[in-house]
Amino acid sequence: MLLFSPTPSISPLQPFLVLLAATAFLPLLANAQLPTFPESFPSPWRSSSSDDNDDGWADAYARARELVRNLTLVEKVNLTTGTGNQADLCTGTTGAVPRIGFRGLCLQDGPVGVRYTDLNSAFPGGISAAATWSRSLLWRRGEALGKEFRDKGVDVQLGPVVGPLGRDPAGGRNFEAFGPDPYLAGVSVAETVRGTQSAGVIASVKHYILNEQEHFRGGISTNIDDQTMHELYLWPFADAVRAGVGSVMCSYNKINNTFACENSYVLNRLLKNELGFQGFVVTDWGAQHSGAISAVSGLDMAMPGDGPPNNGYGSYWGGALTEAVLTLAVPSWRLDDMVVRILAAFYKVGRDTEQIDINFSAWTNETVGSRYWVAKMGNTTINQHVNVQADHAELIREMGAKSAVLLKNVNSALPLRKPKSIAVIGEDAQDNPNGPNACVDRVCETGTLAMGWGSATAEFPYLIAPATALEAQAVADESIFMNIKSNWDLDAARVAASNASVAVVFVNANSGEGYVTLDGNFGDRNNLTLWNGGDELVKSVAAVNPNTIVVIHSVGPVIVDYMKTHPNITGLLWAGLPGQESGNAVTDVLYGKTNPQGRTPFTWGKDAKDWGISTLINSTTDEPQQDFAEGVFIDYRYFDREDIEPSFEFGFGLSYTNFTYANLTTILQDSGPYRPASGMTDPAPSYGGVNMDPSSALMPEGFEKIPRMIYPWINNASLPDTPNIDDVPMSSAPGGNPELYKTVYTIAVDITNTGAVPGVDIPQLYLSLGGPTDPKVVLRGFDEVPLDPGQTKTVAFNVTYRDLSNWDTDAQDWRISSFTKNAYVGASSRDLRLQTELFIPEYLS
Numbered sequence: 149m150l151l152f153s154p155t156p157s158i159s160p161l162q163p164f165l166v167l168l169a170a171t172a173f174l175p176l177l178a179n180a181q182l183p184t185f186p187e188s189f190p191s192p193w194r195s196s197s198s199d200d201n202d203d204g205w206a207d208a209y210a211r212a213r214e215l216v217r218n219l220t221l222v223e224k225v226n227l228t229t230g231t232g233n234q235a236d237l238c239t240g241t242t243g244a245v246p247r248i249g250f251r252g253l254c255l256q257d258g259p260v261g262v263r264y265t266d267l268n269s270a271f272p273g274g275i276s277a278a279a280t281w282s283r284s285l286l287w288r289r290g291e292a293l294g295k296e297f298r299d300k301g302v303d304v305q306l307g308p309v310v311g312p313l314g315r316d317p318a319g320g321r322n323f324e325a326f327g328p329d330p331y332l333a334g335v336s337v338a339e340t341v342r343g344t345q346s347a348g349v350i351a352s353v354k355h356y357i358l359n360e361q362e363h364f365r366g367g368i369s370t371n372i373d374d375q376t377m378h379e380l381y382l383w384p385f386a387d388a389v390r391a392g393v394g395s396v397m398c399s400y401n402k403i404n405n406t407f408a409c410e411n412s413y414v415l416n417r418l419l420k421n422e423l424g425f426q427g428f429v430v431t432d433w434g435a436q437h438s439g440a441i442s443a444v445s446g447l448d449m450a451m452p453g454d455g456p457p458n459n460g461y462g463s464y465w466g467g468a469l470t471e472a473v474l475t476l477a478v479p480s481w482r483l484d485d486m487v488v489r490i491l492a493a494f495y496k497v498g499r500d501t502e503q504i505d506i507n508f509s510a511w512t513n514e515t516v517g518s519r520y521w522v523a524k525m526g527n528t529t530i531n532q533h534v535n536v537q538a539d540h541a542e543l544i545r546e547m548g549a550k551s552a553v554l555l556k557n558v559n560s561a562l563p564l565r566k567p568k569s570i571a572v573i574g575e576d577a578q579d580n581p582n583g584p585n586a587c588v589d590r591v592c593e594t595g596t597l598a599m600g601w602g603s604a605t606a607e608f609p610y611l612i613a614p615a616t617a618l619e620a621q622a623v624a625d626e627s628i629f630m631n632i633k634s635n636w637d638l639d640a641a642r643v644a645a646s647n648a649s650v651a652v653v654f655v656n657a658n659s660g661e662g663y664v665t666l667d668g669n670f671g672d673r674n675n676l677t678l679w680n681g682g683d684e685l686v687k688s689v690a691a692v693n694p695n696t697i698v699v700i701h702s703v704g705p706v707i708v709d710y711m712k713t714h715p716n717i718t719g720l721l722w723a724g725l726p727g728q729e730s731g732n733a734v735t736d737v738l739y740g741k742t743n744p745q746g747r748t749p750f751t752w753g754k755d756a757k758d759w760g761i762s763t764l765i766n767s768t769t770d771e772p773q774q775d776f777a778e779g780v781f782i783d784y785r786y787f788d789r790e791d792i793e794p795s796f797e798f799g800f801g802l803s804y805t806n807f808t809y810a811n812l813t814t815i816l817q818d819s820g821p822y823r824p825a826s827g828m829t830d831p832a833p834s835y836g837g838v839n840m841d842p843s844s845a846l847m848p849e850g851f852e853k854i855p856r857m858i859y860p861w862i863n864n865a866s867l868p869d870t871p872n873i874d875d876v877p878m879s880s881a882p883g884g885n886p887e888l889y890k891t892v893y894t895i896a897v898d899i900t901n902t903g904a905v906p907g908v909d910i911p912q913l914y915l916s917l918g919g920p921t922d923p924k925v926v927l928r929g930f931d932e933v934p935l936d937p938g939q940t941k942t943v944a945f946n947v948t949y950r951d952l953s954n955w956d957t958d959a960q961d962w963r964i965s966s967f968t969k970n971a972y973v974g975a976s977s978r979d980l981r982l983q984t985e986l987f988i989p990e991y992l993s
């Protein structure tokens with residue numbers, strides 16, 4: 149941990165506080181009442197004295213620096229700026245450096261597969277991936293995604309998602325992420341990033357930060373206190389950074405009234421200093437609102453590059469950034485830092501050996517067409533239709549099955565065993581008659597729901613509808629098979645159900661990205677009930693069949709309490725957003741080929757009001773404000789504090805077998821005291837090569853411009869003239885001070901399968917930090933434990949310093965409070981079976 153050069157007694161944040169004292173607070177925006185935050189300059193760079201830290205970045209930095217030394221000013225700028233919306237083949241493409249044969253970087257949506265192409269796979273959504281609670285499946289999903297992007301020629305995958313975290317259960321894009329618990333989201337994102345980047349593709353974790361709703365996302369200010377920021381929303385980003393993520397995408401919204409992509413507090417101070425992020429920050433598409441300000445505030449790449457300003461460059465950056473460097477509005481070391489960060493991410497994941505030509509165009513499925521799409525130029529072969537699916541269908545099916553959460557199972561109604569007859573009921577079990585991709589960006593409610601809508605979509609290569617797979621199973625079992633396709637023909641549903649030994653009703657609830665509205669839902673859900681008359685359908689079937697199984701495909705919780713209590717509803721399964729193998733996966737679970745191991749990654753309340761959150765839907769001002777006044781009390785933390793009984797609590801899920809827990813033991817590890825990060829960086833490195841003569845930054849004579857493309861050259865050599873920056877505080881290691889991740893306690897428990905069939909248990913470790921403003925319990929560990937009947941295994945959880953700490957706003961660091969700490973191991977956030985107190989040694993408190 150040789151992070152620190154000369155002055156180890158200085159905390160990395162102290163000099164910032166000095167800076168702040170000097171510059172006081174941000175000049176207030178239009179309205180003096182609006183929340184603001186302290187500015188944080190300069191933007192941190194990697195110090196060569198941090199190269200000793202073996203996190204995989206040091207070598208990448210060395211190589212990036214060597215290349216940047218060889219680049220001219222305009223070449224550097226080219227790598228920071230997108231060439232414009234639909235200018236090139238990918239969702240976003242940076243400028244290139246043709247002189248050395250370095251192509252523009254290809255950035256492509258999205259988190260469940262390569263968007264806008266063909267012969268790719270469609271993976272389970274983030275929320276379903278998290279529901280497996282399986283580190284190995286999360287890693288394998290990340291790896292498979294990474295390989296598909298790699299094999300299409302993509303450099304940067306725009307995913308995974310941990311923002312939104314899921315403050316509001318109705319939030320439109322929650323399904324892209326891993327649920328509202330920061331620990332589960334943190335483990336999930338870290339495994340995904342490691343998997344993806346192992347395939348040689350840069351992951352871009354998004355949306356940083358507090359993009360918790362779709363309404364007003366382009367202008368809302370989410371106002372949040374420092375402790376909540378650290379303990380809840382920043383937490384999983386720290387895990388992503390610690391996992392080595394190469395890129396972070398800043399979000400559309402404002403945080404304390406400054407846009408995320410020009411917010412020096414969240415970019416410079418939190419992300420790059422405190423979390424020690426070494427890669428590059430890229431904007432969400434169109435989320436840049438300033439040139440020099442975003443540059444000095446910590447932004448490294450602008451996408452898609454073109455933008456509203458009428459400055460003669462069609463972009464906040466491109467030529468405008470070159471000009472800003474030449475006039476010293478942006479220090480040249482800041483530009484060097486941007487490019488070094490971009491190239492370091494490139495080398496870190498091995499793009500230099502893994503890169504192949506881009507094999508597709510995001511803008512057309514025709515084989516031959518315009519390479520420069522918006523300019524309608526460069527007619528050539530642009531879609532090679534490369535099949536990148538490999539054997540990923542098997543993983544998707546496995547994950548689809550293992551992410552299903554069995555919420556209710558009365559009298560072993562499930563698994564099904566060759567029923568005499570089965571009625572499959574509901575539109576959600578069916579194919580979309582026009583094909584699984586009939587609705588652009590999946591903005592429709594036809595057929596079974598297997599992914600939400602918006603930019604987090606990919607084309608399905610195929611989609612196995614539940615009815616298709618269940619019919620094949622019925623044929624194999626010689627069961628009579630009935631299929632009712634409409635949600636609205638309740639008579640037909642009742643007739644089929646009353647004639648069947650089991651009725652399986654499929655229903656759903658959807659949400660998506662707010663650039664488009666579906667059934668009046670502007671991305672965020674208007675309610676938490678089922679769509680397409682699903683509740684009426686379930687009630688009609690359950691009224692006539694005493695063995696009714698309900699399967700829900702949804703983006704998050706729906707109100708199911710009546711299903712929980714209805715005597716005729718014997719089974720309830722949440723099948724999430726399973727991706728292309730939907731029908732096969734759900735059949736595997738319903739028929740017991742896969743013993744369910746999913747645990748719900750969010751709480752199921754009885755009423756929408758139970759969560760105590762409401763999304764800001766209506767605003768009468770141009771500057772809508774959303775105070776996150778509930779602090780860390782979202783989802784189960786809120787239900788616990790308010791003592792509200794949910795239908796199903798966070799972490800809950802049944803198996804076809806039972807598990808018991810015994811022998812809780814704790815071992816205090818010799819972690820030693822916590823040492824705060826300290827020290828200063830070396831002076832900002834400059835990589836030469838910058839010719840500050842403006843005439844060197846003019847477009848070369850005879851260069852053939854492609855219309856509407858963004859270039860790095862300046863328009864005019866006559867330009868108007870600033871100081872060098874001395875040392876700044878040291879960045880921490882990726883993920884923040886490594887001391888945070890020291891194991892303080894190891895907690896072990898014996899788990900036994902007491903049932904009759906093999907199964908996988910997900911034992912969960914919760915801690916109570918004990919303070920009056922702490923949640924009752926917080927998740928701090930889990931494991932995936934396969935057990936044969938009668939088998940016992942000992943499972944151990946490591947509890948780190950961070951796990952036991954609170955963010956201390958005064959100290960600007962993590963501290964273990966003096967309140968009594970308790971550890972619980974159980975089967976859910978409310979089924980805490982074993983408990984023990986954790987004594988904190990004096991040197992830690």
Ligand SMILES: *[C@@H]1O[C@H](CO)[C@@H](O)[C@H](O)[C@H]1NC(C)=O
Nearest residue numbers: 183184185186371372373404
């Ligand atoms: C952001 O605003 C909130 C609400 O006014 C305030 O509590 C918090 O301290 C501000 N954040 C920072 C970093 O100043």
Ligand SMILES: *[C@@H]1O[C@H](CO)[C@@H](O)[C@H](O)[C@H]1NC(C)=O
Nearest residue numbers: 211213214215216217218248
């Ligand atoms: C930089 O340029 C020098 C001189 O042209 C060359 O020898 C070297 O290989 C270049 N380095 C990189 C990383 O391109």
Ligand SMILES: *[C@@H]1O[C@H](CO)[C@@H](O)[C@H](O)[C@H]1NC(C)=O
Nearest residue numbers: 222223226243244245246252
């Ligand atoms: C910048 O990138 C564009 C698009 O790839 C390319 O045409 C241009 O030559 C590049 N400029 C420089 C200075 O390399």
Ligand SMILES: *[C@@H]1O[C@H](CO)[C@@H](O)[C@H](O)[C@H]1NC(C)=O
Nearest residue numbers: 265266511512513514585607
């Ligand atoms: C290509 O896209 C068009 C619409 O953009 C669509 O109608 C057509 O079905 C697609 N073709 C293939 C083979 O996917």
Ligand SMILES: *[C@@H]1O[C@H](CO)[C@@H](O)[C@H](O)[C@H]1NC(C)=O
Nearest residue numbers: 516517518524526527528529
């Ligand atoms: C593009 O090229 C193809 C084949 O080379 C040709 O058939 C087609 O007409 C061209 N399209 C345009 C718009 O030039």
Ligand SMILES: *[C@@H]1O[C@H](CO)[C@@H](O)[C@H](O)[C@H]1NC(C)=O
Nearest residue numbers: 667669675677678679680681
């Ligand atoms: C909830 O929203 C869905 C989707 O818009 C709609 O189908 C349903 O009728 C709504 N539920 C209620 C109770 O209004």
Ligand SMILES: *[C@@H]1O[C@H](CO)[C@@H](O)[C@H](O)[C@H]1NC(C)=O
Nearest residue numbers: 690691692693694714715716
């Ligand atoms: C359960 O199903 C039976 C038909 O088998 C029906 O008579 C009864 O009313 C149903 N119960 C409820 C609560 O709907």
Ligand SMILES: *[C@@H]1O[C@H](CO)[C@@H](O)[C@H](O)[C@H]1NC(C)=O
Nearest residue numbers: 674762763764765766767768
């Ligand atoms: C939002 O405003 C519209 C128009 O004023 C109104 O019809 C609607 O009920 C409001 N919605 C909410 C949730 O307040």
Ligand SMILES: *[C@@H]1O[C@H](CO)[C@@H](O)[C@H](O)[C@H]1NC(C)=O
Nearest residue numbers: 803804805806807902903904
């Ligand atoms: C699990 O335990 C419960 C309560 O003891 C029992 O009712 C149930 O039958 C058991 N289930 C299995 C699958 O062993």
Ligand SMILES: *[C@@H]1O[C@H](CO)[C@@H](O)[C@H](O)[C@H]1NC(C)=O
Nearest residue numbers: 817890891892894944945946
């Ligand atoms: C848990 O912590 C101990 C002590 O630091 C370490 O030896 C062990 O490898 C850790 N186990 C895991 C699974 O991280």
Ligand SMILES: *[C@@H]1O[C@H](CO)[C@@H](O)[C@H](O)[C@H]1NC(C)=O
Nearest residue numbers: 809810811898899900940941
């Ligand atoms: C608990 O630990 C004791 C001592 O190691 C062991 O004999 C016993 O089998 C354990 N109990 C369970 C249920 O694992």
Ligand SMILES: CC(=O)N[C@H]1CO[C@H](CO)[C@@H](O)[C@@H]1O
Nearest residue numbers: 299301504505506507532534
């Ligand atoms: C023209 C082109 O980009 N071809 C690439 C398409 O993908 C194959 C397989 O990955 C590569 O070998 C080609 O270079």
